[in-house]
Amino acid sequence: MADLLWDDVSCFFDPDLMGTLPDVRVPNTSVEDWQAVLDLVVEKGWKYRYSEGETVLPLPRAESVLSRSADAECPNLRVWPTADVLAIFRFDAADEVDFDVDLRELQGQERLDVFCGFLREIGRRLGKPVLMDPEGDCGHPVLGFDIEADRVVLLADPPVR
Template identity: 40%
Template sequence: MHDVAWDDVADWFEPDGSLLDAYVLDANETDWQRVIDLVKSQGWRFDYTVEGQSQPLPQQAADIFALRRSEATVTMHIWPAPNMLVNTHFFSDDEIEFDFDRTELQGQHQLDLLCRFMRSLGHQLGKPVRLTPENGPEHPLLIYSPTEDRFTPTA
C-alpha cells in the first residue's frame, strides 16, 4: 500500500524547470538540530558545504546559523536514497526548507521515497511537513501530519 498514489499526483511532478519544496513552518534552532540528528541517525549520505567547499558538518545547528548570519552560503546536500537528492540552505531558523528536483521524482518508487523522507522528518520534529511548488509554503500540494501519520493532498 502506498501513502500517495502516483497516478493521483503525477502532474505535480511534471518537469518544468522549477523545484518542489518541503517545508516545516514555525521551526526553531532546536528543530534544525533535530534535522541534523536525523540525517546522522538515518545514516543518509550527505555533503555540507560553506561557500561551495565541503566542510565537516558542525555538531550544533547554532554554529551553522552563526555562519549564515555572517552572510556565508551554507548548503547541505542529503541523499536519503541513492537516486534522491535533497538540498537545504539554512535560510531561516524559523522555517525549514528542502529542495527537490522534479526530474528525480518520477514514478511511484520515487514518490514513496519522498513520502518516507517527509514522514521521517515529521516524526523527528513532531510537526507537519508540506510539499509545495518552489517558494510556496502557503500553497501546499501535500501535507504530512505526524499526529495522524497520514498524507493529505491539498491541491
Template identity: 50%
Template sequence: MAGLSWQDHAGWLRDPGRDGWLPGGGIVDTTVGDWQAVLDLVVERGWERTFVVGCFEVPLPRAEEVLSWPQGGAARPVLSVRPGPEVGVVFRFGRAERIDFDVDVEQLRGQEGLDVLCGFLAAVGRRLGRSVPTDVGGGGPFLGYDLETDRVRVR
C-alpha cells in the same frame, strides 16, 4: 510509505508546467534544537549528504554553530541530502525560526522514489512532532506530511 500511488500522481509530480520551480518546504516556528533534530535524523538514517559553505565541502557541524554564522553573502551554508537515488533535498540555513528546503524531483520516476520522498517527509515530521508543508513556487499541488493523520497527502 503506503497510501500514494505513482500511477495516480505522476502527472503533476513530473509537470513540465512548473517552469523549473522545485517544490519547497518551510517549517515555521522552529528552534536551533529542531534544526539539530533534523541533522541528527539525516546522520542516523545514513542518508547520503554533503554540507557546502560557499564552494567548499566541509564536515557537517552542529546546528547552533551554523545558525550563529553571519547571514548573507555567497558563503550561505547548504546541506544536500539524498534519502534515495531518485530524491534529493536541499536545506538552506538561514535562521533558527524556519527550516527551509527544496525537493529535487527531476529524477523521480516511479513508485519507489515516491515512497522514499513520502518516507522522508514523514520522518522529518515525526522527528519534529509537526506537519511538514510543501508547495511549488508558482502554486499548485505538492505533498505534505500531516501530523494529525500521520500521513503524507497531496496538498
C-alpha cells in the same frame, strides 16, 4: 501501503506545472528543530555533504550555522535518502526548515515512496507538518506530512488538465 499513489499525484510532480524545484518546508521551527533534522540525517545513515560556498566541511551544529554572519558563505546540506533522490537544505532562518528537491528525480511510484518516507521521517522527528509548495508559491501547499494521519496526504485538488 503507499502514502500516495503515483497515478493520483503525478501532476504535482510535473516540473512544467510545479517548477523543477518545489519548496519543501517545516514552518514554525527553532534551532533545536534544525538540530533534530541534522541528527536524523546522521542516525539514518543517509549520505550527506555539508558545504559553505565551494568548501566541503564536517557537519556542524545547527546553532553555529544559523548564527553565522550575514556576509558568510551560503551554507547548504545535500542529503541523499537514496542514491537517486537528493534534498538540498538551506539554512536561511531558524524558524523554518526548508529544502529543495528536483521533481525530475521524483518520477514514478518507487521514487514517490522514497520522498514520502523522507517527509514522514522529518515530520515524525519534529512532530510538525512537512509541506510542499509549487516553486516560488510558498503558502499554497499541495501535499505534506500530516501529523494526525501520520502519513503524507494531498492538501490540494489536482489541477484540471
